[in-house]
Amino acid sequence: MKKLILCVMICLFGVGFSLAQTLTSPDGNLVMDFHLSADKTPVYSLKYKGKDVIKESKMGFQIRPSFDFSKNFRIVETKEDASDTTWNPVWGQNSVIRDNHKELFVALEQEGTGWLLNIRFRLFDDGLGFRYEFPVQKELRHFTINEEVTEFQLAGDHKAFWIPADYDTNEFQITTSKLSEVPQLIDKARDEALACKSPSPNLAVQTPLMLKSDDGLYINIHEAALVNYPAMHLNLDAQTFLMSSHLTPDKNGTKGYIQTGSTSPWRTIIVSDDARNILASNLIVNLNEPCKLEDTSWIKPTKYVGVWWEYFTGGGSTWAYTDTQDIVIGKTDYTKLKPNGHHGANTAHVKEYIDFAAKNGFDAVLVEGWNEGWEDNYAYAKEFIYSFTKAYPDFDVKELQRYAASKGVKIIMHHETTSSVADYERQMHDAFRFMKENGYDAVKTGYVGPIIPRSEHHDGQWMVNHYNRVAETAAQYHIMVNSHEAVRPTGMYRTYPNWIAQESARGTEFESFNGIRPDHQTILPFTRLMGGPMDYTPGIFEGDLSVYGSNKAKLGTTLVKQLALYVTMYSPLQMAADLYQNYEKYPDAFQFIKDVAVDWDNTYILEAEPGDYITIARKAKGKNEWYIGGITDENSREAVIDLSFLSTGKKYQATIYADGKTADWRTNPKEYVISTKKVTNKTKLKQRLAPSGGVAVSIKEL
Template identity: 25%
Template sequence: MRDVFIYKVFPFFAGVIFLFSGFQAVGQSMNLSSKSGSNRITLSLTRKGELHYQVAHRDKLIIADSPLGLNCDDQNFTAGLSLVNVSPTEPRRETYDLKVGHVKTIDHVLEHKSITFKNSSGALMIVDLVTGKEGVAFRYRFPDQTSKIRVINSELTGFQIEKKAKGWLQPYNKAGKVTPGYEDFYFNIHPGDSISNPRNPSVGWCMPALFQVNDNKTWVLLAESATDGLFPGCHLQADSRDGLYKIAFAEKDEKYNLPLSDNNHPTAKLPWTMPWRVIIIGDQAGDILLSSLITDLAPASKLEDASWIEPGKATWSWWSHPEDHSPEIYNQFTDLAASLDFGYTLFDAGWEKANTEGGIIAKATAKGIKPMVWAYSAAYFEPEKRRKRFKELAAMGVKGIKIDFWCSDRQEVMACFQSLFEDAAKEHLLVNLHGTTVPRGWHRTWPNLMTAEAVLGTEHYFYEARYPALAAEQNTLLPFTRNVAGPTDYTPFALTIRKYPRLNTGVHELATAMIYTSGIIDFADSKEVFDSLPISVRQLLKDMPATWDKTESVVAQPGEQIILFRQKENLSYMVGINGTSKVVPVKLNLARYAKGFSKFRIIREGEDPLMSFKTETYPITSSWQYAFAPRGGFIIQFVNE
């Protein structure tokens, strides 16, 4: 076993090391616990000066001894490190409102500590630590000041997961025509398993990555926060032998059609602050789903005035009419938005010609519907062209933009996103990213980021033969993985049977609109389908919020079932979906959630589970029993009638 010094455990040797390293605060240790003591991260140095960490939850080891360190072009911080300083623990309160989220107002206290090391050349590296009730996080900083650009050749950061753990991981697809885009299945694996049968050739695993550890008693989600233009988006290496998952940078060939350099390594001048490596921890899977640790660690909103940002629902013609770019079809979906009291409509690819010929934007704004339009990433990469185009769109009456085909986690793309959000906000434009990486707390910093794709959504009824059989399971996994990272443009409510026939019930598909969070919910399917819906379902669509004041996890079984309680102002709902092909009994105490209401209205499957809906109203009960249909769902609204 390797010799490891953990200074809290060996005070005599710690004092000797502190004396010779110039340490000023003898007795302080290289660990940090949350205020409640439930979560703790501990750093340690080997005799060779190699840096490691561990994470414990309720005194049980969750992340075993794992490597830290950076190897740069001019300095090495992987060995020969010595301790310089440990800062006092500092509590910091994160209080903020989210335009898009499970809850409206976040109020958390996080414990912070910074630990400074120097390498054999005397160069400094700081590791910032954070703990809170939802998990732990760490990041690297170089505090020195220099005009010289530093390059990180490799990062040693790893996450040691016990081999008997269960995992739900998504392959990170190698660069291709539409990859990487975080549009693969989440596979049930064990640490050490290789990537098997991905949708596209893959070079690693995506984050967020979900694990069940500690004899299935604890859930862990590995993620990132606050990635900006100073670092690429990262994933996990494909090789996880012995359960060690190591950080990997974006690949060199992730260029798609963007003018990116040949260097895929992180580069920056000093001082340099890098993204947070986030480890969300929960006793139940619902703790993971509801965590806001990623946004807690992101920079505060950079918008002085966000009052113009309005979440909402949108009609969207592409899913039902992918080849029809006529003014008539776009206008039809504007009329559909008006009939459903939706605030938005999304004009997808081909809208420019339709607008020239038929004035579709002016017709939408005249009806009080806010148009969002599709765009191609390459046209918005160069700053001056992007700003000019944003001004033109705003002048036309456009209220938001869906920018597609990024297919890259490269540092230059991360930098572009930050500038793009800022430039769009100056013109009061909302943003929807497609063909893209997952958000990393960006919707706190830039509240005009309404949603992003990075999900295997309903368009894959067109493209993926395995999708119908796996969609229900995936739909009960995404709330605990992808949606924790940020708002998700899943494009729900796809009822029409496409190339690969749907197996989920119609209610299941409808319920996904209320399971996922997305600042703009882009509803799939045709006007004919919406017009055929029962009055009760159409009323639900009219009333349904796009964001929430309060959310509770009622049932949380990733890959099997999920039931959420949701509130927005005077509206209260309970919504659930079944991820299995079996009938599943459910028993719930509705009285606990129905304060102020006397009855509940449930929308469930009708005679044809694939296409029809049945609505019934009952008195509130403390022992409601229900049978989830295979791949089914339900939506309850609490009412007084």
């Protein structure tokens, strides 16, 4: 009898580690299962309120040259844990963030090789995050990845908001379709005149990917804490709705060079039956490491204007000082060259913007085209393109430093690399020292064109390390970074809060050439902005660019929608992007841009449906002021603005900036009306939004 009991115990012990491990979210709505399949492959699944979010999906890797690191595992150990804490971001949409999750840690060993692989799951009320951990081990020290075998087996033919997978750009128009329709639409979606394109050879889309199921689930797939690893795209089987990881390769075809003792980024799945909860999620930022900077007092959310939009309008301003093409950085003497007479970044013109910023309470002025090299910036043709320490002859660095300081205004440096990243790395410390010596504490970096080193892509491992290295190095000099044309963000701003914003999507500049569809801004918060704030550069009042000359482009929004974007398109770095003369023509509408905050105590998602509409309210940090933005797509609608977030028993005055009765982005974009109304927390405002229109509201306590 004792022998029988012992035998049963041994059998149960042996089987126990192959049985499913179940993890339930703190509120009980999400359930994640993990187990080994028949061929001992790690698999997971996820349900929300009993509905399938992710059906059984495989995990693991294919390792060069042809090792299968995705099956024949045994479970060595499992551990469960839980955490419920709060933390305070340096800046953000909320001044306090809660991190409440349950955790499952699984240690695996591959039979035959003896290689070890760990997987860590964290389940929050709003979704799941998991990552691979590569423990230090005798049998495996360095390896290269052919592909990551992470699957997302979706439960149906979901509605998707997607852009095609591309290793070098994320500036495509967003396409809305069923997953099954992607194969027929992807060639058209890729047919864009962008600065640099490297499409994936397989059918794949980019993350963050937003999905909506027929049974009412909203699902967002992305990644968090992208460090020393390539960015992830998603392969698509349009018949079975299986999505799987597709890592960005270098041009030799290698996906990643890994040393044990490291981890992968977190794979994130945010899910809810209410679209508002997707926008309210802090899952991605919670999965990032805490701030690594001891002193963050120098990091300041910023509102700025700049010498920028005039380059896109067709009005004649240029980044280049001369029309001479035969430029050799470090050898060409610009004082001996004839100016072209159109250079925008000249001392007198920059002073005009400094005066405007000071008069209207803006913190800073961005100046593009200040430095030597813009005449001959042929991407991929030359490596030494710019100097980041030598200004053009008509840009007086010291005088502008003195003048800006006298007005209480900062100047934002611009480092366009035209993707000659090797040269930027050589100059980076000198460039940051130059900035500090001349009073600059923020830089806009740019990566237009194919990458140099020529073996690399924008979204590959080498470039991911570069972007992170720029943020880390800039922090040493107390410099804030706003990166353009970089890999899409993954919440790294928690770790390096000086990485204050990114572009990494189709922004306002496209209004001047390829165009932006009216639904674009109602989708971006559900896709690109899930990983972090965007320098979208809103605030264009004069939307008909033909008034400047030959450019026939027209803005895809009403003027009021441009105001609302300051609330709906979150960023602690917000630009009033239009020419300052246009703001002087509409001072009453411009007042909202002057007033609106860039840092917040609380955020309230009032209405949301991806691709259709968004209404958001935010409380300004440290003030009894609230700002609301509501936007719609090409369809007119009525926004219902519930003010129950206001304090009970108090009275407030709301200033409402609304589309006019005949406003329409196509025919009458600049018609607006401004009204005031006394409100309380019991008030519900109902406001018509014009086609591609909006509403902006400022609320102050009486």
